[in-house]
Amino acid sequence: MKPLYELTGQYLELQDLEDIPEDALADTLEAIEGEFNEKAVRICHVLANADGSVEAIDKEIKRLQEKKRMLTGSKERLKDYLREKMERSGITKITSDLFNVTLMKPREVVVIDDEEKIDMEYMRVSYAPDKTKIKNALKDGAEIEGAHMGLSKAGVKIS
Secondary structure, eight states, X not given: OOOHHHHHHHHHHHHHOOSSOHHHHHHHHHXXXXXXXXXXXXXXXXXXXXXXXXXXXXXXXXXXXXXHHHHHHHHHHHHHHHHHHHHHHTOOEEEOSSOEEEOOOOOOOOOXXXXXXXXXXXXXXXXXXXXXXXXHHHHTTOXXXXXXXXXOOOOOOOO
């Protein structure tokens, strides 16, 4: 069986030819179309298998993210437990063959009590184009430098 791109090329070439008898052209186009359809169905099978694989991978990613979250939490709780016990005992340094543990002095940090009360001067602002607003303005006839209307790729619906 020929690759899909070859079938597409043959199909297009035959449609452009004018000196082939109509019945021969119809038979040839029908044969190419049959092969094309068979190839398309095989591609759909591959896509269906890929969907299953993607779903399985998504589930595994979620499982591993949950495991990571739990291990990170456990790690933080153990670290806090060790820090708390060292503070209460007055121990600032522990040395062993494998590890050195040092109780660090607290450092100054900013604590936000109410984000709404912070002046805008101290806020970060992030800007991104509002494509919906731009689309509406362009459709209404506005000219917007740096943007224009275009077409997306054609979609393929497999059901």
